[in-house]
Amino acid sequence: MRQKSLLAARTGGAMSAVVLGSLLAAAPQAAAADVTCSTNVYKRTFYKNTSFSGSPVRTDCDSTISQSWSGSPVSGVPSNNFGVRWSVTRDFGSGGPFTFTASATDGVRVYLDGVRQIDMWHGTGDTARSTSLNLAVPSGKHTIRVDYVNWSGAAKVAYTYTPRISATYDKTKPLAPTGAKTAYNTTTRKTTVSWSANKEMDLASYSLYRRSVGSSTWTKVTTTTARSHTDPLVNPDDRTPYYYEVRAKDKAGNTSSGSTDTIVRPLPVVTSLTGTYDKATGKVTLKWPLNTEPHFDHYTVLSNDKVDGYWVWVPIGTTKGNTWTTGPVTADGEWGHYRVLVTNDGGTTTYNPGSLDATATNELWLDIPDGIAPAYAPDLTLGSCASGIQATATDYTPAPIRDFTGFEIERREAGTDTWSVVLHQGYDPRFAATATVCDPLPADGRSYEYRARTYDAAGNYSPYSELRAMTVPVG
Template sequence: MNPARSASAAAVVLATAGTLLGGTAATASAATTCASPVFKRQFFANTTFKGTPKKTDCDSAVSESWSGAPASGLPKDDFGVRWSVTRDFGSGGPFALAASGLDGIRVYLDGVRKVDLWKNTTKTVSRTVNVTVPRGKHTLRVDYVNWTGAAKVKFTYTPRTSATVDKVGPLTPMDPLVSYDTANNKAKLSWGGNAEMDLAGYRVYRRLRGSTNWTRLAATATTSYTDTPPATGAVYYYEARAYDKAGNESAGTADQLVTSITLAAPGGLGSSVTDTTAELSWKAVPGAVKYRVVRTDPSGGEKVTDVTGNHLGDEAVNRSYTYRYKVAAVDGTGHLSPYSDTVSAHRPPAAPRDLTATADVGAALLSWTVKPGDGTVYAFHVYRSTTLPVRTTGEPVSCTTTYTELPDGSRKYSCTDDSAAEGTAYHYVVTAEDQASAVSLPSGTVTVITAESDRPPAQVTGLTATATEYGIELDWDDNTEPDLKRYAVYRGTVLGEEGGEQVCSGSEWAWLSPSTSHYRDVRLPDGDHACYWVDAIDTAGNSSRWLGPVSAVTVDELDLTPSVATPEGSPLTLTADTPDSGGVHLGWSAVDSATGYQVYRWDPATGTYEKLAATTDRSYDDTSAARGTTHYYWVTALYADGTESAPGADQAILEP
């Protein structure tokens, strides 16, 4: 036998005053109170519900199955159980009363019997009855008896929510209230909850005073809603309506009035610029959900940007251009306030790029680059310091600027600081200024040590000369003095007897930049004895020769002259040159009555001029000629009788 179920968590059992675990059964029964919609349940030891209940408690649902006595003091057969509840059905409407039991069950609505299954049976019987419950509070009662055997009982009452059946709308929500937060333009409407069991939720409406048109703002399952009305200073009315699961809607609550604020124009609009961005900020406006920023460019074109905060960083601005900005506040419905006053922002030019400095005597030659898009520069300012960092305050250095156009559209600027002291280390930076007096960030810093007018550079050391099949290779140690302007290579012949005093008598042969310490003297390797020396010259024109005698190197050229002499009396003149495309190009003069020409090339391995090609043209390209050596050629004229003329000769040197 299962004991009776305890009261649900939602029910509260109270004892009457002055009663403590004692008193009569009638007193205990009367003391039981169950909060709607929980059922009050009474157990009787008979099937006629006579006398005092043996037990009274609360039950959240009618759904039981007993195989023995349902409660202490009750028999397992011939007992009765009564459930009753009084609740508010709101607007009422169509309901389905569903009952089933083993044995008898009866259902009453306000004392009127709606279900009658009252017989002793060995199997479960059931019935569903559709009824219309009037609005307001009503009482449901379920009587159940078990005559013999097992006991089962179940009862439910549910609203019928089909739109074809339910035509009863919910009651109008009660006790509407509205509050308005003027600081944030927020209107909060609240109301009392409805009692309908088929309630789906609530709809909130708003209309402008003087209009009969209501705008539905939202549907909500709660009993409050917060709106942001258009901040125009207009008067608005709000109401709430309940709606059920069949789609029926109640009448609206009493209108609740709100006078909206007027959305003010943003104040305190200010602008500033960084190297990359125009920065805008303004004061927040009560009731605004976002802000509309309008930018006007120099040509009059406008760009509109919406932001949620009261700040905007505009990176899409060109350098050396002035832009104008204004801001309006926007409320939740898209209404704009008046626009603020207008402010301007001007992005400065870019810092000069790739600053370099070259030392001169008491001077420094500076150069830098400005690329397209870096801004329109009106002037440059050169700042100099003997300490770091270089400050860009105070008077800049006087430095007249010139420029050259580069292929990519950039400009390379240069100027010379002639006011520097000799032999002094200086640090330089350069800034750019446009026509609006906007100044760029400083360039990178460069350092240079100015040259001294009476101090020649050090003499070249480590000079070597190497004979090759294409000439002489010279190498020497780097001179790292900052004012070095160039190297001068001298080539000459050795004077004096071997074993005695000898000198290199030569002349200036080549000028080289200070960034190289190598020279290739391409010359015919015919076994000459030669000498070389290298002079270092600074920007002041000082020469390392002034420091005293210089060291020269001597070298014996290789001798690649063919061992077979070229006969005299050739009717043609041969020239050999080395085009940039590679190989050796041969060309010769025409010979009357010649039927063709034979090209020869000297082969040192065989010691003969080997046939290379026969042609009727007056030129030939030797694409097979190896690089890094000297090639010797003959070309003869061929005649119809099978003879050929004496050869014309020339040679070509191919560098590696």
């Protein structure tokens, strides 16, 4: 028991060894607390052996591998016969050609994703030796591990990995920048674009481009090493929308494709407008996506009404919400027309043309059913088509007072009484009120008669058009 007592006294009373028969065996080392290192910083672990076995004596972070120890590197690790391991996982962006360089006394090994790339594993005494390796690193995230052992004497180790920036070797384009965002200032009427840091290690610069919506020509705004820029262009009226994109360039001169185009609308816009008519209350409820732009202020809701004999857009209210319920609307069987405008915090409002706009996303054409049949018959024309007779029905009623939702065309053989429906089709009220069909018929010289009518949402039909007749030539 005297050996145990002496050992306990030397360690301040803590038991660090046990007696197994006549042999003295070291107790297992307590596991070092794990650490989390910053992005692209190595995790470093120290071992008191050269096999990297057991729990590490110490774990910390190391920004670079460049060490020279003349004795014990850290407390608890011997001066000789110890091991140090570094590891880091980082994003190499598009990857490309790299140079791995290692210098060390005694043993050093370098791994990429677990595959050994550098192997210098023999004693050197106090004289360090070095080596370099050129290799291609694939795109994306990869793990580098460096194992170093010191058997005796001075302990020196260094390792670096650097991109090869010569255009002779580097033909890999950088990845397109990501995270592009825009912010529009309604006071200065200028746009600021920002984006995320590129993952490339050999990045040289970013270039910012702009083009107006509807144009295919990009204009370079600036080249910068920063990750944001305010376009000096002053938007003339707060209404002209532009696209922006960012491109990255590396030190070898390779240029990436553009980032995802980011559109800047100085005025927030209503991207879609829907509505329903409640027969019980006679009211129309409108809905649209709520704008979240920081420079959004409010909406103005309008209806297209007849005033002093003219159809004009009449404001019926303002709101910051994304729904609106009108007062009772007369069920006249015609189409109701509604529009929602946006005003930004600079006081500029969406352009509001006096006429109906068939392509506007902020405009709704809604049928207000009245249960009364459409009053007028459509026009009908006939012509030839590849397999028979082309029949076309057209209604020329002005858009604001159309009271139907679709067309029906019928056909019968001349001299008979039986009619067949060859077309029953709704139409988009935003565009021309017309419908056409190619009616397949045998080329046998027989004659056919056609008539057309319109129908409303309640299933009521207009009067028929005049009969039109046509003979199919003998094939």
